[in-house]
Amino acid sequence: MSEHILDELSWRGLIAQSTDLDALRKDLDAGPLTLYGGFDPTADSLHAGNLVQLLTLARFQRAGHRPIVLAGGATGQIGDPRDVGERTLVSREVTAQRLERIRGQLTKFVTFDDSSTGAVIENNLNWFGEVTALDFLRDVGKHFSINVMLSRETVRRRLASDGMSYTEFSYLLLQSYDYLRLFRKYGTKLQIGGSDQWGN
Template identity: 65%
Template sequence: MDGVTASTGGLHILDDLAWRGLIAQSTDLDALRRDLDTGTVTLYSGIDPTAPSAHIGHLLQWLTLARFQQAGHRPIALVGGATGLIGDPKPTSERTLNDRDVVAGWVDKLGAQLRPFLDFSDAPNGALLVNNLDWTEGLSALDFLRDVGKHFRVGRMLAKEAVSRRMESEEGISYAEFSYQLLQSYDFLELYRRYGCTLQTGGSDQWGNLTAGTDLVHRVEGRSLHAIGTPLITKADGTKFGKTESGTVWLDPGLTSPYAFYQFWIQAEDAMVGTYLRAFTWLSHDEITELERLTEEKPQAREAQRALARAVTTLVHGEDEVARAEAASRALFGRGELAALDATTLAAAVAEIPSYTAARSENPTIVDLLVGSGLSASRGAARRTVAEGGAYVNNAKVETEDWTPADADLLHGRWLVLRRGKRNAAGVELAGT
């Protein structure tokens, strides 16, 4: 096995990961390369059920597992039914402990969510889905302290950034959260014993936990294992990636609509779109390099952003949702038919632009609507917009300032989409009878 597939552009899997900017930290890459070249390597990455959905940070880890699987290696996707009951220490405050039934439900949801990203067939490198509660729940406190706890040094655990920051705070840190590192390390030991797992991948913010796991296996089994930390993807200004004004970008369409998901990616900054293409898509090296060139030479065309949004939204939500999102994007700004959008897609699109609710009983005019939506700063400005031909309702030009909506104008019986000029849009929901 040489770890080379067509998707890696003819590169070894480690070289492909490096090209994609996905290796921020590692234990011994030369030793790992030798193991990868010798035969099938079993690797794992874990996610804790701290919410009912994964977000795009988790997606990066699942795609990293998938890249190794495509290169012939065997991935294990771990959902932490045990570690999720405790929670990795946050730098700022104690985590709220969720009920066992809630955590168990989230374990099932996350397991179902990650399945489409890996091949769980009976192939020699078919993926496994595991829950660390299976080997942790029956472990007594005495056995855990004797068999695991004795191999950890408190000084090293205190050096972890999240722990040290909490120790310096007034709140401090509980013993439960402090012990999280032992639980995660024990996962690596169990997966090594059960499945011969020799590589763990995770975010670089988990590097202390990753190396604690390799250290535990070395102390207990005398075997040197591997760890790779992927970088924390950021925005161009260095702030956290994957957050919007409305919150986290989730994979669950009920928490982040496919339209909002698509819009998140299409709004990527020019300076970062190449990074996102490399990390989150299966586009070839040549395709990505060409898109990076187009971004540099013709940034106004935003070809890379469109390719990014299509690729990641297709990966998570499918081609049909991409088509709906693109149709909604065109229609909102006068390049498509708003009436052709289904109610769910229209509502999701309106949620991403300024919107407000108006009472039908007040029979609002176009001037009222422009001012109420914020598209015009005053009634005088609204009148000028109408007089200059810049006012639109559902992409139809409104030519008189006393225009009022009829029932036939309401999209799905409730919405109007206003536009001032080409680029400024807002939604209005007409409520009441």
């Protein structure tokens, strides 16, 4: 019998934070699980910072689970908050060009096919393009506590220095809505990402 995917990831030092590993293990043991990792097109190409996440998606796929690659067509135009300074906003055209270049690179890591474990690529611009700002604030924003959002380490550091725009501050809501949409469409139960994404 092969090693459990969680044991392999733990052995490799790839699990830093998790909500409930015992529940996740049960979900993984119950059958194929759908999981996702998100990639904002912050450059013309994937980069070294994406490698661990891509390899983790590939490991899950080889273990019999279904990876979803979430392309940040919407979130990539904003950029997630970083420790120092505001990100430069990127146009829709540049974001679309970058996504097209990155799409081909993804096939080197995961297999996109019609099988039960075949990877799927989704672009969050598809759903953010459908929702109005008012609907988003009313239907999504009401579920988030400003106190919790302000307690995030990145937010605290930025507010103590040069401040943070509402655009970057609201990234947490956008990423949470991504999860909701993927859960509703695919039954997605797991998001993987870097430690900087934990607060999102």
